[in-house]
Amino acid sequence: xxxxxxxxxxxxxxxxxxxxxxxxxxxxxxxxxxxxxxxxxxxxxxxxxxxxxxxxxxxxxxxxxxxxxxxxxxxxxxxxxxxxxxxxxxxxxxxxxxxxxxxxxxxxxxxx
Amino acid sequence: xxxxxxxxxxxxxxxxxxxxxxxxxxxxxxxxxxxxxxxxxxxxxxxxxxxxxxxxxxxxxxxxxxxxxxxxxxxxxxxxxxxxxxxxxxxxxxxxxxxxxxxxxxxxxxxxxxxxxxxxxxxxxxxxxxxxxxxxxxxxxxxxxxxxxxxxxxxxxxxxxxxxxxxxxxxxxxxxxxxxxxxxxxxxxxxxxxxxxxxxxxxxxxxxxxxxxxxxxxxxxxxxxxxxxxxxxxxxxxxxxxxxxxxxxxxxxxxxxxxxxxxxxxxxxxxxxxxxxxxxxxxxxxxxxxxxxxxxxxxxxxxxxxxxxxxxxxxxxxxxxxxxxxxxxxxxxxxxxxxxxxxxxxxxx
Numbered sequence: 001x002x003x004x005x006x007x008x009x010x011x012x013x014x015x016x017x018x019x020x021x022x023x024x025x026x027x028x029x030x031x032x033x034x035x036x037x038x039x040x041x042x043x044x045x046x047x048x049x050x051x052x053x054x055x056x057x058x059x060x061x062x063x064x065x066x067x068x069x070x071x072x073x074x075x076x077x078x079x080x081x082x083x084x085x086x087x088x089x090x091x092x093x094x095x096x097x098x099x100x101x102x103x104x105x106x107x108x109x110x111x112x
Numbered sequence: 113x114x115x116x117x118x119x120x121x122x123x124x125x126x127x128x129x130x131x132x133x134x135x136x137x138x139x140x141x142x143x144x145x146x147x148x149x150x151x152x153x154x155x156x157x158x159x160x161x162x163x164x165x166x167x168x169x170x171x172x173x174x175x176x177x178x179x180x181x182x183x184x185x186x187x188x189x190x191x192x193x194x195x196x197x198x199x200x201x202x203x204x205x206x207x208x209x210x211x212x213x214x215x216x217x218x219x220x221x222x223x224x225x226x227x228x229x230x231x232x233x234x235x236x237x238x239x240x241x242x243x244x245x246x247x248x249x250x251x252x253x254x255x256x257x258x259x260x261x262x263x264x265x266x267x268x269x270x271x272x273x274x275x276x277x278x279x280x281x282x283x284x285x286x287x288x289x290x291x292x293x294x295x296x297x298x299x300x301x302x303x304x305x306x307x308x309x310x311x312x313x314x315x316x317x318x319x320x321x322x323x324x325x326x327x328x329x330x331x332x333x334x335x336x337x338x339x340x341x342x343x344x345x346x347x348x349x350x351x352x353x354x355x356x357x358x359x360x361x362x363x364x365x366x367x368x369x370x371x372x373x374x375x376x377x378x379x380x381x382x383x384x385x386x387x388x389x390x391x392x393x394x395x396x397x398x399x400x401x402x403x404x405x406x407x408x409x410x411x412x413x414x415x416x417x418x419x420x421x422x423x424x425x426x427x428x429x430x431x432x433x434x435x436x437x438x439x440x441x442x443x444x445x446x447x448x449x450x451x452x453x454x455x456x457x458x459x460x461x
Contacts, residue, residue: 045331073320074327075335077280 012062045074052081053088113177113286115186116361123364124184126415132367133358133443143380146445153385157438158394163431165212165396167456168193168201169412170220170229172401175251178272178285180319182359182413185218192218195225197403197426202232204429214241214396214456216409219248221258234265241268243456246296247289259303268313269305270352270456271297274321276339284321297346306348315350317458323371325378325451326353329459352458355379357410357447379446387453390460393439399426407439409456410447416440 019026037047048070055063071081116124123129135142150156171192174185205213213233220226220242233240242262249258262269271293275281278290297306297314304310316336320326333351340346356362358376366372397418398406403426406412420437423430453460 039331043331044328045335069324072322073324075275075318075332077275077277079277079279 049084053084057088118188161394167214168399170217170223172218174218180362184360193401198229200427216243246271246293249296263303270315272317280321314348318353323375329353355447355454357444379450382450387461388449392455
C-alpha cells in the first residue's frame with residue numbers, strides 16, 4: 001500500500017479546474033468569490049483573517065494553506081493569526097454549549 | 113550569526129548564486145527568462161530614463177546580521193568606501209543635475225567618513241537619503257546624536273521595520289531589534305522626524321519576514337501607523353513595501369527552508385508589466401563601496417557591472433554613455449516586477 005494521502009497540497013493550485021465539468025456554475029462561483037474578497041466595508045486584511053478562522057472551523061486544509069499564506073502576506077503575525085483561530089474555536093465551542101439551554105429546558109420539562 | 117562570507121559559504125560567491133538562479137536546461141524546471149518577459153512587454157533592451165538618483169553603497173560593515181540581507185552585511189565585513197572614492201563620487205555628482213544621493217550599506221553611519229560625505233553632499237545643494245537601520249543610533253554613545261546630525265542636513269531617513277510587533281521583526285533582524293528600533297524612533301521623533309509639518313521625512317520600509325510577497329502598501333501603512341502610534345507613541349511619514357529578492361542571505365534562506373521554487377514561482381506568476389516599466393534601475397545608478405558602477409544594489413551584490421566598458425568606475429563617470437546603456441538583467445529581477453512592483457521607494461505600479 002503506498003503512503004498516499006487523500007489530500008495533496010498540489011491540488012490547491014487546481015481549484016479553478018472544477019469549472020471544466022460545469023463552466024457556467026464555476027464561473028459564477030469564482031466571480032462571486034473574487035467579489036467577496038475585494039476591499040469593501042471590511043478591508044482585504046480583515047477578510048483574510050476571517051477566512052483563516054472559518055477555514056479552521058470547517059477544517060478545510062486547502063483553505064488553511066491558502067489563507068495562512070494570504071494572512072502573512074497581508075502583514076498579520078503569529079499572534080494575530082492564532083487569535084483569529086481562537087475566535088473560530090470560541091464560536092464553534094459556544095455554538096455547542098449554547099444548545100445546552102435546550103437540553104436544560106427539556107430536562108426540566110421531564111423531571112420532577 | 114556570521115555573514116555568508118565569514119562562513120566561506122558557497123552562496124557568498126556571486127558566480128555560484130547566478131548558477132542557482134539560472135540552472136542548466138537539463139537540470140529540470142527552469143523559470144522563463146526575465147529577459148523574455150521584458151521582450152514580451154516591449155521593454156527589451158531595458159533602457160534608462162534620465163538619471164535622477166545616485167545610490168552609494170558605503171560598505172558592507174553593519175552592526176546587524178539580518179536574515180534577508182542581500183548585501184551579506186555584518187560586523188565581520190570590513191569592506192568600506194574610502195574618502196578618496198567618496199571624493200570621486202562628489203566630483204561625478206558635481207557634473208550632473210542629480211538632486212538625490214541615496215546612502216546605503218551595511219550601515220552607512222559606521223563608515224568613519226560618513227558625516228563628512230553628508231556635509232559635502234549638502235554643500236553641493238543635493239538631498240541626502242540615509243538608509244538607517246535604527247539600532248545603529250542606540251548601538252554606541254557616538255551615534256546617539258545622529259538624529260540631530262540628520263536634521264541639520266535635512267536628510268531623508270528611510271528605516272526598515274518588518275512589523276509593528278517584536279516577533280516578526282526580531283525573527284528577521286535579530287533578537288531585541290524591535291525594542292531598540294522603538295528607542296531609536298523616539299529619538300528621531302524628538303527632533304521632529306516623522307512629525308507632520310516638520311519637513312523632516314522619516315519613512316519605514318516593510319520587507320516580508322519570510323517567503324511571501326508584501327501586501328498592499330497603503331493598507332500596511334495604515335496598520336503600522338495605527339499600531340505604532342497607539343502602542344509605542346511612534347510616528348512616521350510613509351511606509352514603503354519592498355519585496356525580498358533571491359540574492360545572498362535571502363537566497364540562502366529560500367534554499368534552506370525549501371521555499372526557493374515556490375517563491376520564484378510566485379514572483380514569476382506575479383510579473384506586472386506596469387511595474388517593469390517603472391523599475392528603479394531606469395533612473396538610479398548604484399555605486400559600490402569600491403567605486404564600481406552597477407544598475408542597482410542587487411546587481412552590485414551579484415557583481416554584474418554596468419554594460420558600459422568605458423564607464424564602470426565612478427572616476428570614469430560618463431552620464432551620456434550611462435544614459436544610453438542597456439540595463440543588465442537576470443532572474444532576480446522578477447522580485448522588482450512582481451505584483452505592485454518594488455524599488456527602494458516602495459511599490460512602483
